[in-house]
Amino acid sequence: MKKYLPKILFLISLVTLAIVPSQSQEKSKITPYFQLQYFKVNDQEAYLKSTLSYSMNRMEIPLPGMIISFFAGEAGNEPLASVITDEKGVAKVALGSDTKLPLNGDGAWSFRSEFKGNDTIDGADSELAIRNVTLEMTLSEVDSIKKIGLKAYTLQNGKEVPASEEAVIVYVPRMFSLLPVGEASLDENGTATVDFPSDIPGDEKGNITVIARFEENPNFGNIEKSVTEKWGIPTSYSVPTTHRALWTKTPPMWMIITLSILLAGVWGHYFFAIISLILIKIDAKRKKDKDEFLA
Amino acid sequence: MQADRKLLNELTPELVHTSTKWYVTFFIFLAFFAVGIYALILQIDKGHIVTGMRDNVVWGFYIVNFIFFMGLSYSGALISGVLHLFHTGWRKPVIRMAELITVISLVIGPFFIFFCIGRLDRLHFLFIHPRIQSPITWDVIAICTDLVGCFIYLYLSFIEDFAILRDFSELNVAPWKKKLYKIMSLGYSGTEKQRKLLLNARTIMAAMIIAIAIIVYSVLAWIFGVTLQPGWHSTIFGPYFVIAAVFSGTGLLIILMWIFRKVYHLEEYITKRHFVNVGVLLTIIAAFYGYFTFSDYLTKWYGSIKMDSILIDKLFNQYYSLFIFANYIGILLPGIIIAYPKFRTIRNITVAAIIALIALWVNRYIIVIPTLETPFLPIQDFRSDWIKYSPTWVEWALTLAGVSIFAMLFMLVSKIVPIISISEMQERDQNEVMK
Numbered sequence: 234m235k236k237y238l239p240k241i242l243f244l245i246s247l248v249t250l251a252i253v254p255s256q257s258q259e260k261s262k263i264t265p266y267f268q269l270q271y272f273k274v275n276d277q278e279a280y281l282k283s284t285l286s287y288s289m290n291r292m293e294i295p296l297p298g299m300i301i302s303f304f305a306g307e308a309g310n311e312p313l314a315s316v317i318t319d320e321k322g323v324a325k326v327a328l329g330s331d332t333k334l335p336l337n338g339d340g341a342w343s344f345r346s347e348f349k350g351n352d353t354i355d356g357a358d359s360e361l362a363i364r365n366v367t368l369e370m371t372l373s374e375v376d377s378i379k380k381i382g383l384k385a386y387t388l389q390n391g392k393e394v395p396a397s398e399e400a401v402i403v404y405v406p407r408m409f410s411l412l413p414v415g416e417a418s419l420d421e422n423g424t425a426t427v428d429f430p431s432d433i434p435g436d437e438k439g440n441i442t443v444i445a446r447f448e449e450n451p452n453f454g455n456i457e458k459s460v461t462e463k464w465g466i467p468t469s470y471s472v473p474t475t476h477r478a479l480w481t482k483t484p485p486m487w488m489i490i491t492l493s494i495l496l497a498g499v500w501g502h503y504f505f506a507i508i509s510l511i512l513i514k515i516d517a518k519r520k521k522d523k524d525e526f527l528a
Numbered sequence: 529m530q531a532d533r534k535l536l537n538e539l540t541p542e543l544v545h546t547s548t549k550w551y552v553t554f555f556i557f558l559a560f561f562a563v564g565i566y567a568l569i570l571q572i573d574k575g576h577i578v579t580g581m582r583d584n585v586v587w588g589f590y591i592v593n594f595i596f597f598m599g600l601s602y603s604g605a606l607i608s609g610v611l612h613l614f615h616t617g618w619r620k621p622v623i624r625m626a627e628l629i630t631v632i633s634l635v636i637g638p639f640f641i642f643f644c645i646g647r648l649d650r651l652h653f654l655f656i657h658p659r660i661q662s663p664i665t666w667d668v669i670a671i672c673t674d675l676v677g678c679f680i681y682l683y684l685s686f687i688e689d690f691a692i693l694r695d696f697s698e699l700n701v702a703p704w705k706k707k708l709y710k711i712m713s714l715g716y717s718g719t720e721k722q723r724k725l726l727l728n729a730r731t732i733m734a735a736m737i738i739a740i741a742i743i744v745y746s747v748l749a750w751i752f753g754v755t756l757q758p759g760w761h762s763t764i765f766g767p768y769f770v771i772a773a774v775f776s777g778t779g780l781l782i783i784l785m786w787i788f789r790k791v792y793h794l795e796e797y798i799t800k801r802h803f804v805n806v807g808v809l810l811t812i813i814a815a816f817y818g819y820f821t822f823s824d825y826l827t828k829w830y831g832s833i834k835m836d837s838i839l840i841d842k843l844f845n846q847y848y849s850l851f852i853f854a855n856y857i858g859i860l861l862p863g864i865i866i867a868y869p870k871f872r873t874i875r876n877i878t879v880a881a882i883i884a885l886i887a888l889w890v891n892r893y894i895i896v897i898p899t900l901e902t903p904f905l906p907i908q909d910f911r912s913d914w915i916k917y918s919p920t921w922v923e924w925a926l927t928l929a930g931v932s933i934f935a936m937l938f939m940l941v942s943k944i945v946p947i948i949s950i951s952e953m954q955e956r957d958q959n960e961v962m963k
Contacts, residue, residue: 484660492660492669495743499673502736506680509729510714513687513722517715 263287265296267357269346271454276367279328281313283346283359286322295322296354302347307337309345309360337362340389341452366396366453370445372429372462379429379464381415383445385453386423395423396453403427404444411444435465532954536696539946539953542792543693544700546943549791554939557932564929567922568643576646578922585900585917589927590644592892596776597637597930598671598748599769599888602741603777604630605678606770607809609738612730618805620952621797624945625784627685629777630678630737632937636930638671643926663751670744677740681733683712687726688951691716705944745770752895758835759828759899768820775817776888778810779862782881784938786874788947797948800874807866807877810884818859821891825855839902847898850890858887 265287273279281303285296301324303313313332316324324346328334334342341362350356364387371382381403385396399419404411414433417425435441441464447456477485571578581588608626611619642648658665690713693699694706716722749769752760762768782803789798828836843851862880865871897917941947 479661482659488660492666496669496673499677499736499740502732503677503680506684506729506733509725510684510687513716513725514714516719516721516725517717520717520719521715 261353263296263354265348265354265357266293267346267348267359269344269359269361270449271344271361271363272457273454274457275459277330281326281328281344281346281361283316283318283324283348284322285318285324285348285357287354295320297322299324299348299351299354302349304345304347305343306335307343309343311335313344340364340387361454363454364452366447366456368401368445368447368456368458370443370458370460372443372460372464379431381427381429381443381445383417383419383425383427384423385419385447385456395419395421397421397423399423399447399450399453401425402446402448403429404446405433406442406444414443429464433465434468435463437467437469439463439465439467441465535950535953536692536699538796539948539950540693540696540699542942543705543944543946550939554936557936557939560925560928560932561936564925564932567925567929571643571922571926572648578920580918580920580923581644582914582917584903584915585897587644587896587900588917589919589923590640592889592896593927593930594637594640594644595748595769595892595896596889597633597640597934599745599773599892600777600780601630601633601637601674601678602745602770603774604628604633604781605674605681605737605741606774607777607781608681609734609741612734613738618802621794621948622781622785622802622806623952624685624947624949625788626777626781627682628938628941628947629780629784631682632934632941634671634675634678635937636934640926640930663747663754666747667751670740670747674737674740674744677733677737681730681737684726684730684733685949686945687713687716688718689945689949691718692950692954693945708944741773742770745773757899758833758839758902759895762824762828764820764824768817768824771813771817771820772888772891775810775813776885778806778813779881779884779888782806782810782878783885786878786881788942792942792947794948797953803874803877804866804872807862807872807880810881811863811866814859814863814884818855818863821855821859835902835904839898842898842902843894847894850894854887854891854894858884858891 265285268284270282270284271279272282283301283303285299285301286293287296288294295318297318297320299318299322300315301318302315303324303326305311305313313328314326316326318324337343339362341364344361344363345358347358348354348356366385366387369382369384371384373380373382383401383403385399385401386393387396388394397419398421401417401419402413403415403417405414406412412433414430415427417427419425429443433441440461442459442461443464444457444459446458447453449455475481477483479485567578579588579590604626608623608630610616611623611626642651645651654664654668658668660666690709693701694709694713699706716726746766746769749765753762753765755761785798785802785806788794825840829840862884865876865880901915901917903915
């Protein structure tokens with residue numbers, strides 16, 4: 234046995250070397266993260282959005298330039314469009330008012346998006362069933378208290394069916410993101426009221442945009458309704474003109490004075506040294522002339 | 529202008545004769561320099577991708593070298609200015625080396641900025657579109673001012689020697705050198721008026737270059753200090769940089785004293801006393817430098833600002849060896865060697881100086897690089913080579929080219945003027961006779 238041990242070890246090494254690359258090749262194929270979402274803004278702009286990405290070192294890396302196919306219908310086989318993902322790995326399909334979408338047995342729209350995959354990335358698909366909800370928002374003021382009235386319903390056989398027990402979040406857009414100002418759960422009538430804070434700055438006229446949203450709702454998707462009203466505190470955003478600051482074209486006076494004094498002081502002494510050199514040269518010439526004259 | 533014949537005979541042979549060893553050494557440095565030039569051409573052709581600098585760490589070896597060489601320059605100015613102003617008795621054999629360190633380093637240092645700039649074609653914008661508010665503009669003004677001042681100061685200290693060499697008829701040098709001495713001496717013959725003019729100019733320029741050195745190196749420190757980067761945003765960076773510069777310059781001065789003493793057989797002029805005196809100066813500055821270093825890191829550590837804490841954590845883990853070498857060994861070891869009379873030999877003092885000099889370069893490295901590797905905002909699509917700096921051979925080659933050109937310029941200057949000032953030494957001899 235001892236005699237054959239090196240040969241056995243050599244064979245095991247060869248087999249290992251042959252297996253490891255094939256495993257690593259299989260592993261190198263990316264399993265993507267694929268998501269389908271539905272969005273509707275102010276009952277007008279509706280669209281489907283698919284995001285294709287993968288995870289590396291716990292970071293989400295987008296997959297741009299991939300073809301995503303969108304379908305509608307209960308069987309998910311009625312093609313809507315094929316879209317190439319952008320640099321964020323996102324593909325969008327607008328659902329115009331003229332797009333005829335078939336309803337499934339539950340009275341909802343069925344959507345499906347699909348990525349077929351390629352040599353390096355696995356294929357993936359995602360499905361979604363959405364009820365067409367209408368979100369209404371009315372702004373009123375009762376006893377100096379600003380109130381946001383919310384109502385949501387779906388239409389079934391031409392009748393309004395309240396969207397009860399669903400969460401709606403109210404936002405106000407700020408400089409970098411949306412500021413949440415209230416949240417409500419719709420009652421059995423599909424209605425809710427949210428008090429609006431009285432201390433939110435608006436534009437110069439006090440205008441402020443109030444946004445109500447269903448977010449990632451499993452029945453309705455992402456629905457947004459926005460209304461602009463003079464509910465904010467009028468705020469002037471004009472920046473006073475600044476002169477002679479570090480960030481303007483003209484430097485501060487103290488900086489110019491300090492630099493001038495420093496440079497004048499230093500270069501003044503340089504000139505003194507240079508003049509001394511010139512005087513040495515002149516004196517040397519005089520001495521030479523004198524010596525020549527005496528000689 | 530006449531000088532002591534013994535002095536002339538002992539200090540001028542190097543101007544006349546050049547040994548084979550000198551040529552061999554010079555060509556070794558020239559070879560390093562040529563490799564550096566090749567690396568530079570490659571960098572210009574391919575771009576900064578051939579260096580280790582990336583999106584986050586945009587300042588690498590080049591800026592470290594720039595700070596290092598500028599520090600050597602300012603320290604040379606400070607040391608020579610102070611020694612001249614205070615008429616320190618033992619200064620005479622070493623003052624010229626300090627002056628030469630000033631000018632040569634100042635000429636080399638800014639080249640590393642050029643290597644670091646991605647768009648050299650826009651360099652002239654610094655001069656045609658300057659903004660006084662910008663610390664970069666301060667630096668450009670400061671370096672230009674310093675360069676002019678140091679050249680004037682160096683020239684003032686050379687005039688008497690040029691006159692002595694011009695009038696030394698037995699000096700058998702090339703005719704161009706004789707012509708050079710004649711032109712550069714400005715006809716100086718040592719009359720009372722000329723002496724007075726020269727002394728006044730030298731004294732004023734000595735005071736000026738001390739002030740300029742402090743201001744200019746502080747400006748360089750403020751380029752770091754005025755940013756909000758962790759590790760850089762410090763009010764003591766100005767004086768800290770100045771002290772560190774003097775530390776490195778003193779170390780280099782000792783090394784050069786040892787080299788020229790050995791190579792040019794100047795044992796009679798550069799004695800153990802000089803090594804001990806400059807060594808003691810190194811120890812005192814090491815103490816100040818250590819104090820500033822400790823103070824800087826202590827306040828950052830105690831402040832516990834998130835980014836400072838991350839940086840200090842990085843210094844004590846990822847950069848542990850470099851940090852310990854730069855801030856403990858580099859500061860304490862030279863002090864220990866020089867503080868104990870038993871260890872105080874010329875060789876030991878030189879070894880201490882070499883350690884101090886390398887430690888100071890490493891200190892510059894751990895000031896610049898780890899901070900840039902600690903960004904405020906994490907970058908997306910993280911790749912380690914985007915955030916972790918690792919110098920390439922191109923940067924090493926250009927660094928060695930910088931050291932080589934420094935050595936070559938020193939060697940060349942020592943072939944034109946004596947490395948020990950004859951006029952200064954003559955003054956010493958006259959003073960001793962008077963005593």
